[in-house]
Amino acid sequence: MSTSTEHVDDVPRDDEVPTGDPAVSRETEPRLEWAQDGLPAGVDAHRAALVAAVPDADEETPLAAQLAIDARRRIDLQGRRFPKPERTRVITVANQKGGVGKTTTTVNLAAGLAQSGLKVLVIDNDPQGNASTALGIEHRAGTPSIYEVLVDGDPLDSVVQECPDVPGLYGVPATIDLSGAEIELVSLVSRETRLRRALDVYLDQRAARGEEPIDYVFVDCPPSLGLLTVNAFVVGREVLIPIQCEYYALEGLSQLLKTIDLIKAHLNRELRVSTILLTMYDGRTNLAQQVAAEVRQHFPGETLRTTVPRSVRISEAPSHAQTVITYDPSSTGALAYLEAAREIAEAATQRTGTGR
Numbered sequence: 527m528s529t530s531t532e533h534v535d536d537v538p539r540d541d542e543v544p545t546g547d548p549a550v551s552r553e554t555e556p557r558l559e560w561a562q563d564g565l566p567a568g569v570d571a572h573r574a575a576l577v578a579a580v581p582d583a584d585e586e587t588p589l590a591a592q593l594a595i596d597a598r599r600r601i602d603l604q605g606r607r608f609p610k611p612e613r614t615r616v617i618t619v620a621n622q623k624g625g626v627g628k629t630t631t632t633v634n635l636a637a638g639l640a641q642s643g644l645k646v647l648v649i650d651n652d653p654q655g656n657a658s659t660a661l662g663i664e665h666r667a668g669t670p671s672i673y674e675v676l677v678d679g680d681p682l683d684s685v686v687q688e689c690p691d692v693p694g695l696y697g698v699p700a701t702i703d704l705s706g707a708e709i710e711l712v713s714l715v716s717r718e719t720r721l722r723r724a725l726d727v728y729l730d731q732r733a734a735r736g737e738e739p740i741d742y743v744f745v746d747c748p749p750s751l752g753l754l755t756v757n758a759f760v761v762g763r764e765v766l767i768p769i770q771c772e773y774y775a776l777e778g779l780s781q782l783l784k785t786i787d788l789i790k791a792h793l794n795r796e797l798r799v800s801t802i803l804l805t806m807y808d809g810r811t812n813l814a815q816q817v818a819a820e821v822r823q824h825f826p827g828e829t830l831r832t833t834v835p836r837s838v839r840i841s842e843a844p845s846h847a848q849t850v851i852t853y854d855p856s857s858t859g860a861l862a863y864l865e866a867a868r869e870i871a872e873a874a875t876q877r878t879g880t881g882r
């Protein structure tokens with residue numbers, strides 16, 4: 527197993543370093559007090575020693591400060607195996623606001639967890655098909671997809687594809703056909719629970735075939751609260767809400783929370799908001815800091831300590847049919863998503879599993 531010790535002197539190539547106040551990086555500083563999982567004894571001590579050996583940059587040089595933070599994170603994260611949850615965790619990534627980072631968060635967390643030794647399935651439940659693009663899976667019109675599962679009742683097993691770049695990462699594509707599903711579903715029986723049934727059958731089939739269980743299922747939602755999102759809330763046991771650190775960030779959140787409460791009351795008692803991730807965070811601006819502080823005040827237990835910075839690499843990755851985790855693994859954005867994935871994985875060991 528690689529401990530990535532070879533990277534200790536490696537200066538990251540990155541065009542994403544902040545040019546303003548070095549305090550911006552504090553939101554996402556590495557957390558070295560965390561317990562080690564799945565590595566031989568001594569490896570973590572070795573990592574800690576290497577991390578300690580990275581020289582501190584002075585506050586006057588934000589570029590050097592960011593490089594030092596990234597170097598420490600790389601040493602701490604690369605090659606690390608994340609703990610398996612007791613049961614499959616099914617996480618729905620939702621926010622009816624458009625463009626807040628739902629898809630980016632879904633695919634990058636999924637890739638981060640899979641790269642760290644877990645089995646992960648992403649269900650693209652958005653007719654835009656953006657998650658399918660980033661995962662590099664086929665989703666041209668006519669490709670067997672989530673549409674056939676939801677509308678025709680096809681088994682999920684018949685539409686799952688293996689992602690080409692990350693072993694252990696699987697995807698269910700969405701094609702343009704899905705844009706009609708919102709209306710077609712209205713007249714179908716059990717229209718709210720179709721995805722849940724399909725996933726339950728798929729997970730049972732895997733178990734019956736003696737295949738390794740899926741550790742994480744992520745469901746990417748469209749920016750609306752229609753039947754596709756309702757299906758995603760019924761299949762999910764947890765909701766992850768990405769919040770973009772911009773003005774209006776919290777507007778509409780109460781409607782989302784009300785919808786989740788309704789689903790919980792009528793269709794899925796297990797559902798809860800487990801995770802909030804602050805995305806496109808630019809700590810140089812007072813606004814981002816204020817939004818982050820407000821979100822943390824409202825959701826102290828749910829908001830991840832890691833924030834995802836604005837990053838050119840993150841936005842470039844999908845055009846190469848990749849996640850940033852494989853496109854530029856040493857970039858600030860990839861390291862942030864890997865660290866967020868670790869927080870999520872380690873939270874599972876601290877509370878009762880929520881899946882099946």
Ligand SMILES: Nc1ncnc2c1ncn2[C@@H]1O[C@H](COP(=O)(O)OP(=O)(O)OP(=O)(O)O)[C@@H](O)[C@H]1O
Pocket residue numbers: 623624625626627628629630631652654656747748749805806807834835836837838840841842859
């Ligand atoms: N951290 C980031 N840094 C820079 N660009 C980002 C970041 N996160 C997301 N983006 C870009 O912002 C845009 C919106 O992100 P994304 O598609 O993930 O949002 P979404 O919530 O899924 O959108 P939609 O509501 O349309 O489904 C995309 O172009 C994406 O590449």
Ligand SMILES: [Mg+2]
Pocket residue numbers: 628629630652654656746747748
């Ligand atoms: Mg999206």
